[in-house]
Amino acid sequence: MTNMLQVEGLNVSFPSRDGPVRVVRDVTFTLGRERLGIVGESGSGKSQTGRAILGLTPASATVTADKLSFDGIDLRHASAKTWRSLRGPRMSMIMQDPKYSLNPVMTVGRQIVEAYRRRGDATRTDARNRAVAMLEAVQIRDPERVFEAYPHELSGGMGQRAMIAMMLIAEPDLLIADEVTSALDVTVQLDVLRILDGLVRDRGMGLIFISHDLRLVSSFCDRVLVMYAGRVVEEIAARDLHSAQHPYTQGLLNCLPQIDGDSGPLQTLTRDPAWLA
Amino acid sequence: MSALIEVRDLAVTFGSRQSQVQAVQNVSFDVQQGESFGLVGESGSGKSTVLRAICGLAPTSAGTIKIDGKLLASPRDPAFYAQVQMVFQDPYGSIHPRHTIDRVLSEPLAIHGFKNAEDRIEKALNDVGLGGGFRFRFPHQLSGGQRQRVAIARALILEPQILLLDEPTSALDASIQAEVLNLLDALRIEKGLTYLLVSHDLAVVAHMCERLLVMQHGTRVEELTRTALQGRDATQKYTQQLLVASEGFKAP
Ligand SMILES: Nc1ncnc2c1ncn2[C@@H]1O[C@H](COP(=O)(O)OP(=O)(O)OP(=O)(O)O)[C@@H](O)[C@H]1O
Ligand SMILES: Nc1ncnc2c1ncn2[C@@H]1O[C@H](COP(=O)(O)OP(=O)(O)OP(=O)(O)O)[C@@H](O)[C@H]1O
Ligand SMILES: [Mg+2]
Ligand SMILES: [Mg+2]
Numbered sequence: 001m002t003n004m005l006q007v008e009g010l011n012v013s014f015p016s017r018d019g020p021v022r023v024v025r026d027v028t029f030t031l032g033r034e035r036l037g038i039v040g041e042s043g044s045g046k047s048q049t050g051r052a053i054l055g056l057t058p059a060s061a062t063v064t065a066d067k068l069s070f071d072g073i074d075l076r077h078a079s080a081k082t083w084r085s086l087r088g089p090r091m092s093m094i095m096q097d098p099k100y101s102l103n104p105v106m107t108v109g110r111q112i113v114e115a116y117r118r119r120g121d122a123t124r125t126d127a128r129n130r131a132v133a134m135l136e137a138v139q140i141r142d143p144e145r146v147f148e149a150y151p152h153e154l155s156g157g158m159g160q161r162a163m164i165a166m167m168l169i170a171e172p173d174l175l176i177a178d179e180v181t182s183a184l185d186v187t188v189q190l191d192v193l194r195i196l197d198g199l200v201r202d203r204g205m206g207l208i209f210i211s212h213d214l215r216l217v218s219s220f221c222d223r224v225l226v227m228y229a230g231r232v233v234e235e236i237a238a239r240d241l242h243s244a245q246h247p248y249t250q251g252l253l254n255c256l257p258q259i260d261g262d263s264g265p266l267q268t269l270t271r272d273p274a275w276l277a
Numbered sequence: 278m279s280a281l282i283e284v285r286d287l288a289v290t291f292g293s294r295q296s297q298v299q300a301v302q303n304v305s306f307d308v309q310q311g312e313s314f315g316l317v318g319e320s321g322s323g324k325s326t327v328l329r330a331i332c333g334l335a336p337t338s339a340g341t342i343k344i345d346g347k348l349l350a351s352p353r354d355p356a357f358y359a360q361v362q363m364v365f366q367d368p369y370g371s372i373h374p375r376h377t378i379d380r381v382l383s384e385p386l387a388i389h390g391f392k393n394a395e396d397r398i399e400k401a402l403n404d405v406g407l408g409g410g411f412r413f414r415f416p417h418q419l420s421g422g423q424r425q426r427v428a429i430a431r432a433l434i435l436e437p438q439i440l441l442l443d444e445p446t447s448a449l450d451a452s453i454q455a456e457v458l459n460l461l462d463a464l465r466i467e468k469g470l471t472y473l474l475v476s477h478d479l480a481v482v483a484h485m486c487e488r489l490l491v492m493q494h495g496t497r498v499e500e501l502t503r504t505a506l507q508g509r510d511a512t513q514k515y516t517q518q519l520l521v522a523s524e525g526f527k528a529p
Contacts, residue, residue: 183320
């Protein structure tokens with residue numbers, strides 16, 4: 001499998017009163033035309049890892065890497081022009097907070113149409129039809145209404161799907177999906193995963209799937225990185241996730257409620273300072 | 278015994294330029310004092326709208342909502358917000374982006390005339406697993422899950438009797454989710470709180486709620502008890518589909 005993305009020794013740190021805080025520490029991995037899951041607790045650096053790959057780290061932070069390359073292009077020294085040709089058409093990220101990343105004063109349809117037209121010279125009608133079809137594909141029931149709607153007129157899961165439609169319509173080679181199914185009911189969740197699965201299988205897209213949902217990740221991804229306090233503490237085949245070795249990963253699995261579980265307190269995780277070493 | 282929350286034949290219609298959206302139609306349910314009641318269903322089926330209608334934040338076109346047997350005043354009065362708090366689904370939209378966490382938590386305390394703001398803020402942040410180190414940060418300096426915990430802390434700090442929780446843990450990882458759910462459970466027992474909880478995670482609903490209502494297309498599909506959910510005893514096709522989908526992804 002060819003590696004379209006290579007990440008070696010990635011570090012991201014934010015300044016603070018007590019000196020720099022390293023939120024991503026020495027993260028190293030490669031990605032081919034596959035589904036790579038990233039799991040880990042809140043604040044462990046999953047989103048910041050994704051942002052750094054796309055050059056979307058907040059300006060206050062410092063990013064360093066021994067290697068950060070996409071399709072042979074060194075991203076560490078990419079010019080603004082290179083980024084414009086990459087971000088959107090070739091690599092994109094569906095952000096965790098849809099309402100935050102959708103433009104609140106522009107209709108959903110217009111935002112999707114613009115994303116589509118950025119990658120080529122589609123006509124207006126063609127772009128509109130494609131956008132409506134894309135909304136239908138993500139199981140929006142009334143795509144025509146949603147096309148004309150503003151983000152605040154959508155439910156949480158509809159906003160999330162509008163974002164997904166906007167990112168997928170450009171058919172990128174690399175997609176970072178950050179918690180994209182967290183606001184969706186389980187049946188729509190599976191529909192969205194089927195679309196992503198199709199893009200990986202049929203178009204050879206590389207997918208980084210960031211999610212809290214361990215069951216979903218273990219049933220959907222090929223490989224999983226487990227992050228803790230900025231580091232990758234374990235890499236494991238997704239289907240073996242239930243037999244993970246790292247006590248943190250095991251602990252995470254034990255915290256999950258079960259439909260058939262009793263209603264006593266859920267197990268919680270006792271964090272061991274040794275995991276930081 | 279009369280219910281603490283009583284929703285009867287609720288309908289909500291949003292009117293936009295070209296079209297009208299029937300977001301909720303004919304929805305009825307009761308929540309008893311001290312109970313935890315779940316709302317699950319399709320994305321866009323009107324779950325958040327039901328919670329917003331209770332708070333007077335959605336255009337109700339028919340039906341009645343009562344709390345403690347009394348019809349709610351519109352607009353809702355301060356007494357309502359002392360009794361009912363809501364944790365919104367979209368924490369970024371509901372927390373002021375240019376206020377520090379300290380201000381996000383101290384303003385409601387000031388408005389409702391609470392004393393010991395200092396101690397309460399420390400405690401509320403600790404309860405949701407955020408140390409005092411987060412107090413003077415801005416929302417954009419937090420991860421998604423950390424913001425969600427601030428939203429929960431803001432609702433809890435006012436010590437309401439009824440909490441409307443819209444996907445309170447869907448942005449949280451398993452370990453923090455477990456901590457927040459345990460906290461919510463403990464508070465409910467200790468203070469006799471009543472919850473109306475929206476979640477797409479059937480395991481969370483089975484864990485937290487004695488009864489639940491399944492919704493689709495703005496209408497009621499069926500009401501189930503926890504025991505029925507656990508026994509996969511759903512009578513409607515949509516609920517059965519949800520139960521199957523909960524098992525995870527199966528490659529085509
Ligand atoms: N602008 C910022 N300034 C300072 N710290 C920040 C900033 N943005 C993020 N952080 C910190 O960086 C750490 C990693 O954040 P990140 O968003 O990557 O977490 P995450 O793993 O995606 O968590 P979640 O699952 O909650 O979304 C967090 O502890 C967060 O508080
Ligand atoms: N302000 C608004 N203007 C117009 N339509 C709206 C508005 N708010 C919600 N709607 C519509 O009402 C319907 C129900 O939305 P609601 O947010 O209640 O769904 P939900 O069940 O909470 O879904 P999700 O699980 O995706 O959050 C949707 O079709 C939505 O587009
Ligand atoms: Mg994140
Ligand atoms: Mg909602």
